[in-house]
Amino acid sequence: MTTSLSYVHGYSDHEARRLEDQADTLAALLHGGTSYPAGSRVLEVGCGVGAQTVHLVAASPEAEFVAVDISAESLAEARARVTDQTPAARVTWLRADLFQLPFPEASFDHIFVCFVLEHLTAPQRALTTLRRLLKPGGTLTVIEGDHGSAFFHPHSAYARAAIDCQVRLQADAGGNALIGRELYPLLTSAGYTRVTVRPRTVYADNSRPALVGGFTRSTFIGMIAAVRDRAVAAGLTTAADWDRGITDLHRTTDADGTFHYTFFKGEAVRPESD
Amino acid sequence: MTTSLSYVHGYSDHEARRLEDQADTLAALLHGGTSYPAGSRVLEVGCGVGAQTVHLVAASPEAEFVAVDISAESLAEARARVTDQTPAARVTWLRADLFQLPFPEASFDHIFVCFVLEHLTAPQRALTTLRRLLKPGGTLTVIEGDHGSAFFHPHSAYARAAIDCQVRLQADAGGNALIGRELYPLLTSAGYTRVTVRPRTVYADNSRPALVGGFTRSTFIGMIAAVRDRAVAAGLTTAADWDRGITDLHRTTDADGTFHYTFFKGEAVRPESD
Numbered sequence: 001m002t003t004s005l006s007y008v009h010g011y012s013d014h015e016a017r018r019l020e021d022q023a024d025t026l027a028a029l030l031h032g033g034t035s036y037p038a039g040s041r042v043l044e045v046g047c048g049v050g051a052q053t054v055h056l057v058a059a060s061p062e063a064e065f066v067a068v069d070i071s072a073e074s075l076a077e078a079r080a081r082v083t084d085q086t087p088a089a090r091v092t093w094l095r096a097d098l099f100q101l102p103f104p105e106a107s108f109d110h111i112f113v114c115f116v117l118e119h120l121t122a123p124q125r126a127l128t129t130l131r132r133l134l135k136p137g138g139t140l141t142v143i144e145g146d147h148g149s150a151f152f153h154p155h156s157a158y159a160r161a162a163i164d165c166q167v168r169l170q171a172d173a174g175g176n177a178l179i180g181r182e183l184y185p186l187l188t189s190a191g192y193t194r195v196t197v198r199p200r201t202v203y204a205d206n207s208r209p210a211l212v213g214g215f216t217r218s219t220f221i222g223m224i225a226a227v228r229d230r231a232v233a234a235g236l237t238t239a240a241d242w243d244r245g246i247t248d249l250h251r252t253t254d255a256d257g258t259f260h261y262t263f264f265k266g267e268a269v270r271p272e273s274d
Numbered sequence: 275m276t277t278s279l280s281y282v283h284g285y286s287d288h289e290a291r292r293l294e295d296q297a298d299t300l301a302a303l304l305h306g307g308t309s310y311p312a313g314s315r316v317l318e319v320g321c322g323v324g325a326q327t328v329h330l331v332a333a334s335p336e337a338e339f340v341a342v343d344i345s346a347e348s349l350a351e352a353r354a355r356v357t358d359q360t361p362a363a364r365v366t367w368l369r370a371d372l373f374q375l376p377f378p379e380a381s382f383d384h385i386f387v388c389f390v391l392e393h394l395t396a397p398q399r400a401l402t403t404l405r406r407l408l409k410p411g412g413t414l415t416v417i418e419g420d421h422g423s424a425f426f427h428p429h430s431a432y433a434r435a436a437i438d439c440q441v442r443l444q445a446d447a448g449g450n451a452l453i454g455r456e457l458y459p460l461l462t463s464a465g466y467t468r469v470t471v472r473p474r475t476v477y478a479d480n481s482r483p484a485l486v487g488g489f490t491r492s493t494f495i496g497m498i499a500a501v502r503d504r505a506v507a508a509g510l511t512t513a514a515d516w517d518r519g520i521t522d523l524h525r526t527t528d529a530d531g532t533f534h535y536t537f538f539k540g541e542a543v544r545p546e547s548d
Contacts, residue, residue, distance in 0.1 A: 148425040149534065153455040155422070181427040184479040185530035199477045199534065205458040207470055256459035260423065260473065262534065 026215060027055040029200050030114070030143055030263060038062030040109040043133065045098050046070075046116035050078025052143075056112060057082060057089035065091040066108075068101065098126055106135045114143040117186070121174035127190035134270040140192065142266045143200075146180030149262035150220070152252040159252070162245030165231040166224050172234070180264035192268035200263040206255045216259040221249045300489060301329040303474050304388070304417055304537060312336030314383040317407065319372055320344075320390035324352025326417075330386060331356060331363035339365045340382075342375065372400055380409045388417040391460070395448035401464035408544040414466065416540045417474075420454030423536035424494070426526040433526070436519030439505040440498050446508070454538035466542035474537040480529045490533040495523045 034056070036042050040063045047053045047067040057065055067082075069075045072095050079093050096102060098116070111130050117123040130140060147167050152159065170177040179186075187195045204211040225246050231237050237245075252259045308330070310316050314337045321327045321341040331339055341356075343349045346369050353367050370376060372390070385404050391397040404414060421441050426433065444451040453460075461469040478485040499520050505511050511519070526533045 146425070148429070149423075151420070151422040151452075151455060153459065155452065155455075178425075178429065181425060181429075181532050181534060184481070184532050185427065188480075189530070196481055197477070197479060197532075199475045201473045201475050201536070203471070203473045203538075205471060206462075207458070256463070258455050258458050258471075260455060260536065262475070262536075264477075 025211065026202070026219070027052075029202065030265065031055045031059055032200075033265075034059060034112070034141055036060040036063040036110050039064065041107065042066070042110045042112060043103075043108045043130075044068065044112045044114075045101075045130065046113060046119075047078050048074050048115075050081040052112075052114045053078055053082050053091070054085045057086050057091060061086075061088065063090070063110075065089070066094060067091050068094045068096050068098070070095065070097055099129055101129075101133065103133055105132050106138075107133050109135055109138050111138070111140045112142075113140070115145070117142065117183075118144050118170070118177060118179045119173075119175045123176070123179065123182075124186050124190050127186060127192070131191050131270050131274070136270050136272045136274050138270050140187070140266075140268045140270070142183060142187070142268075143263060144180045144183060145177070145261070145263050147177040149180065149201075149260065151260050152249070153256075153258045154248070154251060156245070156248035156251070158241060158245035159248040160245075161237060162224055162231075162242055162249065165236045165242070166227050168236055169227055169230055169234065180262065183264050183266040187266055187268045191271070191274065193271045194269040195266065196268075197264055197266040200265050202261045202263070203258070204253075204260075205258045212253050212257075212259070215261070217250070217253050220259070220261060221246065221253075224249065299485060300476070300493070301326075303476065304539065305329045305333055306474075307539075308333060308386070308415055310334040310337040310384050313338065315381065316340070316384045316386060317377075317382045317404075318342065318386045318388075319375075319404065320387060320393075321352050322348050322389075324355040326386075326388045327352055327356050327365070328359045331360050331365060335360075335362065337364070337384075339363070340368060341365050342368045342370050342372070344369065344371055373403055375403075375407065377407055379406050380412075381407050383409055383412050385412070385414045386416075387414070389419070391416065391457075392418050392444070392451060392453045393447075393449045397450070397453065397456075398460050398464050401460060401466070405465050405544050405548070410544050410546045410548050412544050414461070414540075414542045414544070416457060416461070416542075417537060418454045418457060419451070419535070419537050421451040423454065423475075423534070425534050426523070427530075427532040428522070428525060430519070430522035430525070432515060432519035433522040434519075435511065436498055436505075436516055436523065439510045439516070440501050442510055443501055443504055443508065454536065457538050457540040461540055461542045465545070465548065467545045468543040469540065470542075471538055471540040474539050476535045476537070477532070478527075478534075479532045486527050486531075486533070489535070491524070491527050494533070494535060495520065495527075498523065 042063050042065050044067045047069050053067050120126050167177045184197045202215050204216045232239050316337050316339050318341045321343050394400050441451040458471045476489050478490045506513050
């Protein structure tokens, strides 16, 4: 899940400011507790368009970052975004495949991975690969969502089915939109120690309209709505059922609606004896 | 959901101590932030066997409580439990129906309701009734679960179906095991102001074995397993499918399993102008 795709265009100045505030609220939820000491070498894998990188470097202005992505286009956008928002940040940008990173073993003090494992066919192998790039005692931080955590009022079987279409399409592409619940066994089986995973929950109701607009509507529903054509083309739904599902998801953003979603944040250590 | 039913019998001393520790962890999650000033008059509605009452009075030793339940048997058990665990607590015990409480309007500074609305056919009417018993500016605190928030690794359609049987049986009895997500609209439509609802999430994996044993196994799976005969008799499942579901739920308590459940805690105020 890319939490920022919806924020980058198409809104009035006022709306853009409001959503930027909201993006920061979500960033605080996800990034809270993550900061790195001065001089530490930190690898961000799969930085995408830099949505998390800007928060990462802002929280650790004295750390030295290497940000990697497989897409040159995304990397260019990330670089522009970080240069614009945090010009003093120390970031080296690198286009590379996660499984063929050009670093010797034990190159980094810390590694950060956010919304990446969900897209991989071999998330455990990715975590094992990254473990070897950490210095012994170094830490990995990983954040993923889990679409099975989405529930809402009013409940709607159509809305649930639309979400399930997205889960199915991601699975067909080799990914796993339900990976959050698996972080703990993935990290332990990939050879890490001192593994802790904690839920980071978004709950939005009318007492927090910025969260309803910024997360439920723009981020979550926007992400589901984006797969309409693929879901219909794949025969997973009909246009009518799909549209009813999206309408029902929007219904949860009304004054008497509620929406719940859980991210999971894991922290793990490369064993000293590794 | 009665979170303590599983704790009261049938365990070794060591296990009992371990589960008591765990019950306290869950109590801290649910009761955190709830304490009442010296001399304030507090009504607990639907105290049951006193599972929450003991924590409530422990957190507010100088408040004066009235604990109400419709069952004389439960009330006697609650009284014995509180007398045993917190003998200095100031509690008046009363057998009464929530909808026919023998108190004049504006009798209480605070009202506490935990795992009660889920069993009522008219939760909004209950909240309206309770609002009138509060002094203007007085607060209501309400805690409920939501079985739609349960997800786990490994996922199992049989396990999900077993949970759904419990949801269906509770609905057939006039209740709502998915009520947590509805607290916000229920409280606002019942005439309260300054309504805030927040998730209180239990996430258990092998890094917290006491939580796996105390919550996932003893509390949650124990509660689902208890409706086996009713679910089969009602034709909602077969014995074989049910048993597979319970086996699969237990599978989530293995070393590589995970379990997630969300409680919701709401706080609301009777308007000064009410």
